[in-house]
Amino acid sequence: MTTAGRDDAAVSRFIERFASALVEAGIPRMPARVFTALMSSDSGRLTAAELAEQLRVSPAAISGAVRYLGQVNLVTREREPGSRRDHYQVHDNVWYEAILRRDQILHRWESILREGLTALGPATPAGVRVNVTLEFFEFLQRELPAVLARWREYQAERREHQASRP
Numbered sequence: 001m002t003t004a005g006r007d008d009a010a011v012s013r014f015i016e017r018f019a020s021a022l023v024e025a026g027i028p029r030m031p032a033r034v035f036t037a038l039m040s041s042d043s044g045r046l047t048a049a050e051l052a053e054q055l056r057v058s059p060a061a062i063s064g065a066v067r068y069l070g071q072v073n074l075v076t077r078e079r080e081p082g083s084r085r086d087h088y089q090v091h092d093n094v095w096y097e098a099i100l101r102r103d104q105i106l107h108r109w110e111s112i113l114r115e116g117l118t119a120l121g122p123a124t125p126a127g128v129r130v131n132v133t134l135e136f137f138e139f140l141q142r143e144l145p146a147v148l149a150r151w152r153e154y155q156a157e158r159r160e161h162q163a164s165r166p
Contacts, residue, residue, distance in 0.1 A: 015040055015055075030057070034065040035074055038090040045078075045089040073101045096151060103144065106137050113137070 022032035069075035
């Protein structure tokens with residue numbers, strides 16, 4: 001046992017296993033490993049050097065990974081005043097925040113799909129396929145706000161319950 005009473009080998013196994021699951025879902029391997037390493041740190045915040053050491057990779061690999069994670073809004077970069085080192089951070093509500101940002105992407109995709117539907121013709125096999133995709137995204141847009149509201153309620157109830165424990 002080392003860091004905060006944790007078994008570093010078990011933590012490394014967790015990082016690799018969860019990163020593999022993220023890779024299966026379409027996230028590139030190195031960003032998945034970096035994201036999981038950040039989630040696994042108590043602070044949720046590490047420097048590139050700390051990430052490189054923990055994952056046993058080059059700083060260049062970390063640089064590319066955090067660039068990708070920043071683009072998909074899973075990690076933020078912060079610099080302490082007077083420091084030259086960047087810290088990369090994953091927030092506790094990272095998935096909630098990422099889903100909120102996806103709303104903008106869905107709007108853009110819907111607009112492009114409508115253009116495609118006009119270009120392809122709604123009665124063609126391709127047009128039908130594009131229309132089903134458009135309908136799915138429209139459905140998500142209608143349902144997502146209620147799902148996110150239920151999540152906020154659930155979290156508030158859990159915090160209340162935990163606060164009331166002796």
